[in-house]
Structure formats: structure tokens, C-alpha cells
Amino acid sequence: MRFFLFGSVIVLTVVCVIGLFWSPWFLLGVALFGALSVIGVYDVTQTSHSILRNYPVLGHMRFLFEGIRPEIRQYLIESDQDEEPFSRDKRSIVYQRAKGVEDKRPFGTRKRVYDSGYEWITHSTAPKHIESHDFRVRIGGPDCTAPYDASLYNISAMSFGALSANAILALNKGAAKGGFAHDTGEGGISRYHREGGGDLIYEVGSGYFGCRTPEGRFDAAKFRDTAADPQVKLVELKLSQGAKPGHGGVLPASKISPEIAEARGVPMGQDCVSPASHPEFSTPIGLMEFIGKLRENASGKPVGFKLCIGHRREFMCIVKAMIETGIVPDFIVVDGKEGGTGAAPLEFADHLGMPLVEGLVFAHNTLRGAGLRDRLKIGASAKLVTSFDIAKILALGADWANSARGFMFSIGCIQAQACHTNHCPVGVATQDPMRMRALDVTEKSERVFRFHQNTLKALQEMTGAAGLAHPGDFRPHHLLMREGDRDMVTGEEVYPYLPNGFLLRDEKDDFGYLNRWKRARADNFEPFDVE
Structure with missing residues (x-):
């Protein structure tokens, strides 16, 4: 079924060529179906697009829709029906970087920066130049x-x-x-x-x-x-x-x-x-x-x-x-x-x-x-x-x-x-x-x-x-998150690094670690009973 359309246009091309013996009007069919046949042959032999190799001719419909996707996407955003912006954006980034094409884009962020849950990294007014990306x-x-x-x-x-x-x-x-x-x-x-x-x-x-x-x-x-x-x-x-x-x-x-x-x-x-x-x-x-x-x-x-x-x-x-x-x-x-x-x-x-x-x-x-x-x-x-x-x-x-x-x-x-x-x-x-x-x-x-x-x-x-x-120098305080209108918190407030050795010193904490630690045992996954 994947090659049905490709096979059909080849058959129609042959039929139209034979039809030229009866009428010159079949030349239109030869031109149309012949062009589609050539496209299909190219599709199954090229190596850049897997979709076209598996779905010759028919696969071009996908790329047609991809071409108009930004306009469809904008409509969905404006009508509040954008079902998977997170997934689509990430997939787009991967495709661009994998293909080695420009991954910059105009008109700023697509994220809703005032929505609860929006996250960002703080930047410095004195940025550093890093020689290598081989971290x-x-x-x-x-x-x-x-x-x-x-x-x-x-x-x-x-x-x-x-x-x-x-x-x-x-x-x-x-x-x-x-x-x-x-x-x-x-x-x-x-x-x-x-x-x-x-x-x-x-x-x-x-x-x-x-x-x-x-x-x-x-x-x-x-x-x-x-x-x-x-x-x-x-x-x-x-x-x-x-x-x-x-x-x-x-x-x-x-x-x-x-x-x-x-x-x-x-x-x-x-x-x-x-x-x-x-x-x-x-x-x-x-x-x-x-x-x-x-x-x-x-x-x-x-x-x-x-x-x-x-x-x-x-x-x-x-x-x-x-x-x-x-x-x-x-x-x-x-x-x-x-x-x-x-x-x-x-x-x-x-x-x-x-x-x-x-x-x-x-x-x-x-x-x-x-x-x-x-x-x-x-x-x-x-x-x-x-x-x-x-x-x-x-x-x-x-x-x-x-x-x-x-x-x-x-x-x-x-x-x-x-x-x-x-x-x-x-x-x-x-x-x-x-x-x-x-x-x-x-x-x-x-x-x-x-x-x-x-x-x-x-x-x-x-x-x-x-x-x-170095990226290993990032810490929770470099991460900020929006909780609501006009409210933001640092990663250090939500996800702090707790002190080294605090469990061994029986130090109380605000996150329930010590209570679980006392119930944990090395010889069994079943809990100790702790009053």
C-alpha cells in the first residue's frame, strides 16, 4: 500500500503513452503522470528523507503541510487550542540542528512568559567566552x-x-x-x-x-x-x-x-x-x-x-x-x-x-x-x-x-x-x-x-x-520559575541543595528526609516501624 500511488502513476503513464495512438490529448496525461513517475523514482533513490523513501509521491503531502504549519500553529495559539507546543518546538529544534540549518527564529519567545510554570536561566552582564563545547x-x-x-x-x-x-x-x-x-x-x-x-x-x-x-x-x-x-x-x-x-x-x-x-x-x-x-x-x-x-x-x-x-x-x-x-x-x-x-x-x-x-x-x-x-x-x-x-x-x-x-x-x-x-x-x-x-x-x-x-x-x-x-557550574539559584502573576521563585527556594552529612547527624529538615531515613533499612526494602 505504501507504493500504491507510485505504482499507479507509472501504470497511468504507460496507459497514456499507448493512448497517444488514438488521440493527442493523452499527451496531457503523459506529462502529468510522467512527471509524478519521475518524482517517485527520485523519492525511492534519494537518502535525505525517510518518509519519501517509504512513501514515494504520497510523502510530499507531509512536506506540504509542514510548509504551512507556522500559520496553522499561530491560529491554534490564538484560539487557545495548541495541543502540543512543547513537543513540536523541541522536535523542530532537533530537526534544525541535526540538518545543520539555521535554528534562529524571529518575533521572540513562543512560550507564554507570564504563565505559571515558565522557567528561565539568569544571565550575567559580564558574559564569558568559552573556547570549546566538548564538555x-x-x-x-x-x-x-x-x-x-x-x-x-x-x-x-x-x-x-x-x-x-x-x-x-x-x-x-x-x-x-x-x-x-x-x-x-x-x-x-x-x-x-x-x-x-x-x-x-x-x-x-x-x-x-x-x-x-x-x-x-x-x-x-x-x-x-x-x-x-x-x-x-x-x-x-x-x-x-x-x-x-x-x-x-x-x-x-x-x-x-x-x-x-x-x-x-x-x-x-x-x-x-x-x-x-x-x-x-x-x-x-x-x-x-x-x-x-x-x-x-x-x-x-x-x-x-x-x-x-x-x-x-x-x-x-x-x-x-x-x-x-x-x-x-x-x-x-x-x-x-x-x-x-x-x-x-x-x-x-x-x-x-x-x-x-x-x-x-x-x-x-x-x-x-x-x-x-x-x-x-x-x-x-x-x-x-x-x-x-x-x-x-x-x-x-x-x-x-x-x-x-x-x-x-x-x-x-x-x-x-x-x-x-x-x-x-x-x-x-x-x-x-x-x-x-x-x-x-x-x-x-x-x-x-x-x-x-x-x-x-x-x-x-x-x-x-x-x-x-563550565555547564557543571550551574546551581539552583541560576534557575528562576514563575509561580503566578508577578510572583517568581529561584530554584534554590524550591529545590535547594541540603547540607552534606545532615542525615548522618540526625538533623531535622523541612522536606521529610530524616523521617524516611530513620525508617529505611539496609537489609530489607520493608520499613522499620518508627513511632
């Missing part, structure tokens, strides 16, 4: 012998299987060119990750793909071999993800190709199960001991874990287990519940888990309160697409940012929301060879690189405008 953060604590100097902006977890081979290859080649990291997702390291040659964050989920026994348990020997790969720079144990925390998953046998089976280390013809919880541990101390086991077999590389904050006391249980065991991970990635996935129940996506800002601030201050914040780094992920998004989460306690959505946009995602159908129109989230053919790896990998570079250049300019020398 780095060193990940690796005292127990790490192979620390990694990570970019401040990296590709978040997206598995091969969820994404197509061409999508994975384009992302990884772009990461290799730009010198930033690509999280494998829990689906293991595929041949396309290896072919791209980019730095990898090897994510180990509850299914232990790439390091599992036939029964689905953890296999230390297989993990050791995988972690020894020079491309692997970080090892990330996934406890939960923002879009569906506490929810497992099943990849049906019908969807498992030989390449997916190879990457995950699972047999063909059987459902591939990711349990909701890890079978290797069930307590906070057990989690830390498993982190220690990973560290022993990770060739000295940084080891950490990723989670969406749920019960805050349970995160404190994990922190207490760090203190009791002396095993402190090299990093923690806090995933916001607003993060995306192709397969989350609606109720999970909308109403389960903690949003990134609240989760990040809580994790940051809990680690400060326990005196551990200086021993590990914190990454953050969830719809972090613009330089402002990065600056904001750095101000609130993160050391670096990960993005899935931004980099998906850069390789052509149009938010068709067909990820779970295998019918992605641009070849990003599909295993259909004909559909993924639309995604040209050479073209899209260059867009991945440009998006990363141009976003960090924008961060460079924003940092200098704030009078700072």
Missing part, C-alpha cells in the same frame, strides 16, 4: 581503574529489537564521530553496535541479555567477556525505567529474529522474558553485593545502576546498604517517569513513577545527606532535548544528561506512535527490512553527530551568557 565529566570512583570521560550529552537506552538495525547503526556511527556514548538498552550488544564502533554503555536488565544462563540467570563468565569489549565504557544495571517502572516485558517468539537472538543470547522459537524484578537479589544489601560482583568482572570499568525513583524510602535503603557494605557504585542514572517507550501500559506511562526533576533532586540530596555525593556521579534522562533542558538538570544536581527522544528525532522519528506495530513509517522502530531501508545510515549518522554538536554549542553559549566557565 566532559569523569565517571569512575576510587574502586574504578578504567574511568571514562563522558560527554555531558549521550544517547539514552534504546534496545536493538525495539529499534531497527539501521537506526542502531546510525546512532552508533554518529556517537563514534562525536565522541559520546550510546546506551545499548537492555537488549544486549548487537552486531550493529559493534559495526558502528562508538562508545557503549552496556545495560544489564533483569533478563541479563548477553550475560545469561539458559535458565535466564546471571552468567559471570559471559558478562566478563562482554564487559571486556573495548567499546564498552560503562556498565549500567537497570532496576527500572521511567515509562514503565516495576513492569517487566515479553518479546514474543514471533518477533525474535536470528539477529535479536544473537544479541540477547536467547534461543529462537521461545518468548523472551524480562522479569519485573531481578532474580539475583531481593534486598538493598543484595543489590550492592551484585554491584560488587559486576565490578569484579568489569575489567575495572565504571559500574552503576539506573532507576526511576518510586518509594523514596527504598532509595534510602539502597544508600544505607552502600554505607553498610562499603560498596558504592560509580554512578547512578535517575530516569524520569516522562521518559518514552514503545510498549508501556497507559496507566504506567501516565501515573506511575516520579518525574525527573523531583526524582533527581531527591536522589542528589539523599546522597549529600549520607555523605556519599562526592563519591559517585549522577546521570539524568527523560525528554532532555534542548540546551536549556541540560542546563536545568545540571543545576539541580546531575553531572550529565542522556536523551533517547532527541536522538530519535535526529534520525527521522516523526512521532507516528506506531512503534509497537512494526509499521514505523521512517524505519526507526521496525524490523521490517523494506521499512528500515528508508533510513539511510550515512545520512542519518551525520545528523546524529550534528545534533549532538549543535546542542552542546548552544549549551556553550548559554553557559557563557550566565557568566560561567
Whole structure:
């Protein structure tokens, strides 16, 4: 059906050519349908637009509507019916930066600056000039012998299987060119990750793909071999993800190709199960001991874990287990519940888990309160697409940012929301060879690189405008928020950094940290009873 219109105009062209033997009027049809046929041939052979490669001729309708979108958008704003300005603006920014076109725009902000919730960064009357946009953060604590100097902006977890081979290859080649990291997702390291040659964050989920026994348990020997790969720079144990925390998953046998089976280390013809919880541990101390086991077999590389904050006391249980065991991970990635996935129940996506800002601030201050914040780094992920998004989460306690959505946009995602159908129109989230053919790896990998570079250049300019020398210098007081008409507050008032060690000193606070800390226990996720 995707090629029906293209095939039809070719047939009509032939019919009109034959019709010239009866009447010269068929020359009009030859001109019209012949021109459309030529356009269709060009569409399926060009490499810049995935939509046109998958929908020759017909795909031009999309670009026609895009051309008049500013006028439609203005109408929607004026009539107060603008349903997704936030998403549209961000997607537009990604497309412009990925394509290397001008991303400046006239007529000022599109945000409603007097609406409650509007946020901005304060600037300096003495801005600084920053020489380079290649901002780095060193990940690796005292127990790490192979620390990694990570970019401040990296590709978040997206598995091969969820994404197509061409999508994975384009992302990884772009990461290799730009010198930033690509999280494998829990689906293991595929041949396309290896072919791209980019730095990898090897994510180990509850299914232990790439390091599992036939029964689905953890296999230390297989993990050791995988972690020894020079491309692997970080090892990330996934406890939960923002879009569906506490929810497992099943990849049906019908969807498992030989390449997916190879990457995950699972047999063909059987459902591939990711349990909701890890079978290797069930307590906070057990989690830390498993982190220690990973560290022993990770060739000295940084080891950490990723989670969406749920019960805050349970995160404190994990922190207490760090203190009791002396095993402190090299990093923690806090995933916001607003993060995306192709397969989350609606109720999970909308109403389960903690949003990134609240989760990040809580994790940051809990680690400060326990005196551990200086021993590990914190990454953050969830719809972090613009330089402002990065600056904001750095101000609130993160050391670096990960993005899935931004980099998906850069390789052509149009938010068709067909990820779970295998019918992605641009070849990003599909295993259909004909559909993924639309995604040209050479073209899209260059867009991945440009998006990363141009976003960090924008961060460079924003940092200098704030009078700072490095984005890591952003603090809550650089962030202001509007609460209502004529009312604004600083980030320091809403999201303050709490004192180092205050939990260990039993100091009362205004945010309920100490009460939860007293109820948290290292040996169990169940609470202590505290009167």
C-alpha cells in the first residue's frame, strides 16, 4: 500500500503513452503522470528523507503541510487550542540542528512568559567566552581503574529489537564521530553496535541479555567477556525505567529474529522474558553485593545502576546498604517517569513513577545527606532535548544528561506512535527490512553527530551568557520559575541543595528526609516501624 500511488502513476503513464495512438490529448496525461513517475523514482533513490523513501509521491503531502504549519500553529495559539507546543518546538529544534540549518527564529519567545510554570536561566552582564563545547565529566570512583570521560550529552537506552538495525547503526556511527556514548538498552550488544564502533554503555536488565544462563540467570563468565569489549565504557544495571517502572516485558517468539537472538543470547522459537524484578537479589544489601560482583568482572570499568525513583524510602535503603557494605557504585542514572517507550501500559506511562526533576533532586540530596555525593556521579534522562533542558538538570544536581527522544528525532522519528506495530513509517522502530531501508545510515549518522554538536554549542553559549566557565557550574539559584502573576521563585527556594552529612547527624529538615531515613533499612526494602 505504501507504493500504491507510485505504482499507479507509472501504470497511468504507460496507459497514456499507448493512448497517444488514438488521440493527442493523452499527451496531457503523459506529462502529468510522467512527471509524478519521475518524482517517485527520485523519492525511492534519494537518502535525505525517510518518509519519501517509504512513501514515494504520497510523502510530499507531509512536506506540504509542514510548509504551512507556522500559520496553522499561530491560529491554534490564538484560539487557545495548541495541543502540543512543547513537543513540536523541541522536535523542530532537533530537526534544525541535526540538518545543520539555521535554528534562529524571529518575533521572540513562543512560550507564554507570564504563565505559571515558565522557567528561565539568569544571565550575567559580564558574559564569558568559552573556547570549546566538548564538555566532559569523569565517571569512575576510587574502586574504578578504567574511568571514562563522558560527554555531558549521550544517547539514552534504546534496545536493538525495539529499534531497527539501521537506526542502531546510525546512532552508533554518529556517537563514534562525536565522541559520546550510546546506551545499548537492555537488549544486549548487537552486531550493529559493534559495526558502528562508538562508545557503549552496556545495560544489564533483569533478563541479563548477553550475560545469561539458559535458565535466564546471571552468567559471570559471559558478562566478563562482554564487559571486556573495548567499546564498552560503562556498565549500567537497570532496576527500572521511567515509562514503565516495576513492569517487566515479553518479546514474543514471533518477533525474535536470528539477529535479536544473537544479541540477547536467547534461543529462537521461545518468548523472551524480562522479569519485573531481578532474580539475583531481593534486598538493598543484595543489590550492592551484585554491584560488587559486576565490578569484579568489569575489567575495572565504571559500574552503576539506573532507576526511576518510586518509594523514596527504598532509595534510602539502597544508600544505607552502600554505607553498610562499603560498596558504592560509580554512578547512578535517575530516569524520569516522562521518559518514552514503545510498549508501556497507559496507566504506567501516565501515573506511575516520579518525574525527573523531583526524582533527581531527591536522589542528589539523599546522597549529600549520607555523605556519599562526592563519591559517585549522577546521570539524568527523560525528554532532555534542548540546551536549556541540560542546563536545568545540571543545576539541580546531575553531572550529565542522556536523551533517547532527541536522538530519535535526529534520525527521522516523526512521532507516528506506531512503534509497537512494526509499521514505523521512517524505519526507526521496525524490523521490517523494506521499512528500515528508508533510513539511510550515512545520512542519518551525520545528523546524529550534528545534533549532538549543535546542542552542546548552544549549551556553550548559554553557559557563557550566565557568566560561567563550565555547564557543571550551574546551581539552583541560576534557575528562576514563575509561580503566578508577578510572583517568581529561584530554584534554590524550591529545590535547594541540603547540607552534606545532615542525615548522618540526625538533623531535622523541612522536606521529610530524616523521617524516611530513620525508617529505611539496609537489609530489607520493608520499613522499620518508627513511632
